[in-house]
Structures are given as C-alpha cells and as structure tokens.
Amino acid sequence: MDLRSKYEEIREAIEKRIREFRTLWENASERRIFGELAFCLLTPQSKARVCWSAIEEMMESKVLYEGDYNDILRYLNGVRFKYTKAKNIILARDFFTREGKLRLREKLNSISNPFEIREYLVKHIRGMGYKEASHFLRNIGLGENMAILDRHILRNLHVLGVIDSIPTSLSRKRYLEIEGIMRNYCRGIGIPISHMDLLLWYLATGYVFK
Numbered sequence: 001m002d003l004r005s006k007y008e009e010i011r012e013a014i015e016k017r018i019r020e021f022r023t024l025w026e027n028a029s030e031r032r033i034f035g036e037l038a039f040c041l042l043t044p045q046s047k048a049r050v051c052w053s054a055i056e057e058m059m060e061s062k063v064l065y066e067g068d069y070n071d072i073l074r075y076l077n078g079v080r081f082k083y084t085k086a087k088n089i090i091l092a093r094d095f096f097t098r099e100g101k102l103r104l105r106e107k108l109n110s111i112s113n114p115f116e117i118r119e120y121l122v123k124h125i126r127g128m129g130y131k132e133a134s135h136f137l138r139n140i141g142l143g144e145n146m147a148i149l150d151r152h153i154l155r156n157l158h159v160l161g162v163i164d165s166i167p168t169s170l171s172r173k174r175y176l177e178i179e180g181i182m183r184n185y186c187r188g189i190g191i192p193i194s195h196m197d198l199l200l201w202y203l204a205t206g207y208v209f210k
Contacts, residue, residue: 011195018198030103033104034102035058041125044131046078050078054076058075065093065102069086069090118137131148131150146194147179147183152200152204160185
C-alpha cells in the first residue's frame with residue numbers, strides 16, 4: 001500500500017477538515033461542541049454517517065439539549081445499542097450542565113492539556129473509552145497527537161505491519177502502547193497521526209468524513 005502517494009492525492013481535503021475541527025473549538029457554541037461528544041458516544045459498532053445524521057436531526061430539533069431519554073431514543077434508529085447510548089447521552093449532558101446551561105468548554109479549558117482531558121473524559125463519561133475520547137478531541141481540534149484506534153485503524157495497522165496482531169480488547173496500557181507505535185510510524189513516513197486516521201478512512205470509504 002503506497003500511503004504517501006495516496007496521502008498527497010487527498011492531503012488538501014484532509015488539511016481542510018483538520019482546520020474545520022480547530023475552528024469548531026475556537027468558535028462553536030457549547031451546544032455544537034456537545035453535539036460532537038454525543039456523536040462519539042454513538043459511533044462504537046455503528047456507522048458514522050448514520051450516527052451523525054441522528055445528531056444533526058437532534059441538534060436541529062433541540063432534542064439533544066432538551067429532550068428526555070425517550071425523545072432521544074426515537075432518533076437512534078440504525079444505531080446499535082441505542083438504549084444504552086441514549087442513556088449515555090443524557091448522563092453526559094447532565095454532567096456538563098451547570099445552572100441550566102451546558103458548560104463543556106469551560107470545564108475542558110480548566111484542564112491543562114489534551115491528554116489529561118482525555119483521561120478526565122474516560123473517567124467521568126459513561127460510554128467514553130480512549131477511542132471515543134480521542135475521536136471527540138480530534139473532532140474539536142484538541143486531539144491532533146492522538147490515535148483513534150477503532151477496528152478499521154487496527155486492521156490497517158496490522159496490514160501495514162505496524163502491529164503484529166489485532167487485539168481483541170484494549171486496556172489503557174495496550175491502547176497507549178499501540179498509540180505510541182502508531183505515532184512513531186506516522187512520524188517515520190511523514191504523515192501526521194491526525195491525518196492518518198482520515199487517510200485510512202478515505203481508503204476504506206472513498207471520502208473524508210470525521
């Protein structure tokens with residue numbers, strides 16, 4: 001697999017998407033940022049586009065911010081484990097709400113660096129492991145040095161010979177170990193780790209998403 005040539009073909013599209021992620025953190029509302037967090041809570045073992053479509057509909061209708069469990073559940077057709085994930089969204093919304101308003105950015109800004117933010121999210125937000133937290137932080141422009149180790153990325157890392165085998169589960173120790181291996185690999189071939197995820201997604205689907 002000639003990653004470098006493929007990367008150069010779509011580098012401009014990837015860089016555009018990364019700029020959009022950065023702009024989100026700088027300019028978006030608290031509600032919009034929460035939409036990204038809710039999206040990442042939906043994505044495990046589900047199609048990303050289906051999940052994002054549900055989030056867009058819930059943001060537009062304000063159900064994501066004001067709806068109860070059953071309201072949210074009605075939007076999650078096609079999302080696997082929707083009953084658990086609807087509950088996770090409610091719990092996350094409650095966790096970041098103070099005096100009736102979402103204050104997610106305020107809380108995350110109080111933590112010194114993105115890796116500590118990731119640890120905080122994994123500890124406090126139900127349904128958010130290292131993959132989901134890394135995905136969320138990348139999507140709001142704060143996770144550019146993190147790996148999003150979903151099954152597609154792990155499979156590609158194995159095909160590329162970066163890892164010897166595909167782990168059946170990822171402990172914190174193993175996640176950070178593979179992330180470090182991937183970071184070194186990306187550095188060696190001159191592709192930023194945040195770009196690699198979007199590149200591998202493009203190779204699998206034919207488009208740059210999120």
